[in-house]
Amino acid sequence: MQLRWSFVPGGLAAILALIPSLCRAQDWTMSQFDDGSFFSATLSPVDGPGPALVCGERSPQGLSAAVTGNTEPDITPAGAFRVYVSDRAIGGPGAHRQTRDDVMLVVGDSGFRLRGLRWNELFSTWEVDLPATDPAFAGIAAQERFELRSDQGSHVISAAGFDAGLWQLTGYCSAMFTAVGLPWSTGQAGAMLRAAEADIRRGCGGPASRTDKAILSANIDGDGVEDIVLDWGEVTCLGGAPRPFCGASMCSAALYVSALYPRTGRPEDWLAQGVWLQPLSNGNDGVAMGASPSSCRQTGQPNGCAAILYWNGTGLVTLR
Incomplete structure (x- = not known):
């Protein structure tokens, strides 16, 4: 039974x-x-x-x-x-x-x-x-x-x-x-998604609503296990402060990379004004993070700019 x-x-x-x-x-x-x-x-x-x-x-x-x-x-x-x-x-x-x-x-x-x-x-x-x-x-x-x-x-x-x-x-x-020939079919599959959803409940101290852009499924490190990008700007907590991980213009973006999470037990956190995936020539996904208007002006891009993170085999670095 x-x-x-x-x-x-x-x-x-x-x-x-x-x-x-x-x-x-x-x-x-x-x-x-x-x-x-x-x-x-x-x-x-x-x-x-x-x-x-x-x-x-x-x-x-x-x-x-x-x-x-x-x-x-x-x-x-x-x-x-x-x-x-x-x-x-x-x-x-x-x-x-x-x-x-x-x-x-x-x-x-x-x-x-x-x-x-x-x-x-x-x-x-x-x-x-x-x-x-x-x-x-x-x-x-x-x-x-x-x-x-x-x-x-x-x-x-x-x-x-x-x-x-x-x-x-x-x-x-x-x-x-x-x-030993007994595939753990329900083991790591979806582990990063479950970690992200658990962090939403923990960060909000209870239930939350989110848009379809809040959680992005990605292939960041190329290891065959789903990675997750969580954009806190697309999450609204239903109790207390609605946007506890956002400032005036930037919100936290959490990257749940399966090759890193077992060592750290936590996501990689960045600040961004919007997050999206950028396909790379090696078949992996880069993570594009919108910068603040002031940062864009400092780099000579007054109409908006983004930093792209990619996996270099050992960690996340900025594509130059």
């Missing part, structure tokens, strides 16, 4: 080189393990009773478990995370209760119920498998904290650094599953 949340009111080496073996993501830690027979990776809070996200499968090294002695590996579906929730947070199974539906994550004004949590007697914890693209993960990434509720009570958990940790976890799991 497939279990889901319910909503309530370059190559392996190149990818792994971007992901440290133990990454401190503020209040969350991403760790990885590979003994030659099986691999696994875990994203979990540094302190407290929060849930842990895990992926795991056989190792690309191909050693037998009889050699390593690893007889209790984490084996999870491709494109999904196994969510472990400790009995210290929500209580044990009791005499006959091996599954439960009372546990919910409250993220902002939304609730995501963990339906079909099952008791894992081997690890003495509760677990459920969820798609890596589940909207609850994007919801948590967009907030400063979330709440774990059950009939045992509630716990408030910091979400600081969850977004960067989730990206690192997805990158590692995607690379390793692909290496």
Whole structure:
């Protein structure tokens, strides 16, 4: 039976080189393990009773478990995370209760119920498998904290650094599953878009409206993973200041470049008066950013001008 949340009111080496073996993501830690027979990776809070996200499968090294002695590996579906929730947070199974539906994550004004949590007697914890693209993960990434509720009570958990940790976890799991012939089809696809949408919710402190020019899909670094350009000038926050990332004439433009984001956990921010894509001769997209009238006059272009950013193999530079 497939279990889901319910909503309530370059190559392996190149990818792994971007992901440290133990990454401190503020209040969350991403760790990885590979003994030659099986691999696994875990994203979990540094302190407290929060849930842990895990992926795991056989190792690309191909050693037998009889050699390593690893007889209790984490084996999870491709494109999904196994969510472990400790009995210290929500209580044990009791005499006959091996599954439960009372546990919910409250993220902002939304609730995501963990339906079909099952008791894992081997690890003495509760677990459920969820798609890596589940909207609850994007919801948590967009907030400063979330709440774990059950009939045992509630716990408030910091979400600081969850977004960067989730990206690192997805990158590692995607690379390793692909290496053993199990494509992580829902892994990195759309990751930059989800990061941009999460930043809109976070930056606005809630819902926002945007035009069809707010988010541009691009091929900036040529690595085959969608890049995203977010023009904050085309976003209107529905609560508080409507344009918190705009000045008198310029707005912030955020570039979510898949080759950079895993290392930094944040977009590349620039100021611009309008943003658009400029096809380049190498097949990639350049990002054109309109300059202010005063800047244009200083360069002798009184009718408007733009700077074009392009990927030079290691970073973003201005085309001259």
